[in-house]
Amino acid sequence: NAGVTQTPKFRILKIGQSMTLQCAQDMNHNYMYWYRQDPGMGLKLIYYSVGAGITDKGEVPNGYNVSRSTTEDFPLRLELAAPSQTSVYFCASSYREVNYGYTFGSGTRLTVV
Amino acid sequence: DQQVKQNSPSLSVQEGRISILNCDYTNSMFDYFLWYKKYPAEGPTFLISISSIKDKNEDGRFTVFLNKSAKHLSLHIVPSQPGDSAVYFCAASVGGYNKLIFGAGTRLAVHP
Numbered sequence: 001n002a003g004v005t006q007t008p009k010f011r012i013l014k015i016g017q018s019m020t021l022q023c024a025q026d027m028n029h030n031y032m033y034w035y036r037q038d039p040g041m042g043l044k045l046i047y048y049s050v051g052a053g054i055t056d057k058g059e060v061p062n063g064y065n066v067s068r069s070t071t072e073d074f075p076l077r078l079e080l081a082a083p084s085q086t087s088v089y090f091c092a093s094s095y096r097e098v099n100y101g102y103t104f105g106s107g108t109r110l111t112v113v
Numbered sequence: 114d115q116q117v118k119q120n121s122p123s124l125s126v127q128e129g130r131i132s133i134l135n136c137d138y139t140n141s142m143f144d145y146f147l148w149y150k151k152y153p154a155e156g157p158t159f160l161i162s163i164s165s166i167k168d169k170n171e172d173g174r175f176t177v178f179l180n181k182s183a184k185h186l187s188l189h190i191v192p193s194q195p196g197d198s199a200v201y202f203c204a205a206s207v208g209g210y211n212k213l214i215f216g217a218g219t220r221l222a223v224h225p
Contacts, residue, residue: 004156031211042117042202042215043157050210058212090156098145098211101159 002026006091006105013081013112021076021108023091031094032074033058033102034066036087043090049074081112116140117205119216126223132190134219136203139184143205147213148177148188151200160201161188193223 007022025032030051035043035058045058049068063085065077074093078085088109092102118137126132136146144165149157163170163177163186170177176189190197200220204213 033212035215040122040217042204042217043213044215045212048210048212056210092156094211096211098147098206099162099164101147101149101162102157102211102213104156104158106154106156 004091004093004103004105006089006108008108009106010109011111013078013110015081015083015112017081018077018079019081019110021078021089021091021110023074023076023105024072025074025091025093025103026072027093027103028071029093029095029103030071031096032068033092033094034064034074034076035090035092036060037090037107038087046076046089078110083112086110086112115216116143117203117214117216119201119203119219121219122217123220123222126193126221128195128223128225129192132188132193132197132221132223134188134190134201134203134221136186136188136216137184138186138205140205140207141181141184143207143214145206146177146179146186147204147206148175149202149204149215150197151202151218157202190221193221195223195225197221198223 034046047066091105147162151157203216
């Protein structure tokens with residue numbers, strides 16, 4: 001019963017490099033999300049998906065892309081990494097009913113140097 | 114423009130006493146409010162939620178109170194235990210698809 005699995009846990013990127021953060025869930029949740037958390041700040045929504053093939057922008061989408069080809073997987077792509085993208089990234093999934101809350105992954109700590 | 118604010122960055126409470134964590138919001142269209150708990154190097158864990166049409170919800174040691182006229186909610190933990198030491202985030206839902214807006218968090222320390 002893995003829940004939400006994120007890989008990698010840590011990564012250092014050089015400015016201008018690209019990478020994909022992986023996220024997979026095994027709870028058959030339709031809704032999935034990517035958030036970033038900067039020091040001393042709350043989590044901010046980057047992108048979300050309400051089902052396979054359906055994605056939309058959140059509050060801070062610039063510099064990122066997503067895809068959702070299956071119910072289970074929701075990768076986040078960083079193109080041309082910048083120091084401003086240094087953050088901790090959390091993937092989450094949920095049922096349609098908001099009162100059950102999200103299940104979060106353990107996070108990816110990304111540093112861009 | 115912070116729509117969800119947690120004005121206390123930290124709180125220290127003695128074991129066995131009540132912990133009260135506060136959250137203020139500005140958007141009257143929020144339909145659900147949720148609290149999450151986060152330990153270091155882990156993702157947040159869902160604790161409890163409350164609908165905007167309710168004023169109280171309880172789950173074991175955790176109770177959330179909502180005061181809509183003041184746009185204020187609070188999480189009460191009774192009795193507090195050392196294992197409750199964590200960062201607590203308040204979040205609010207609006208606009209469908211369970212998108213959440215989070216506060217900056219309050220670090221709770223429960224000491225013996």
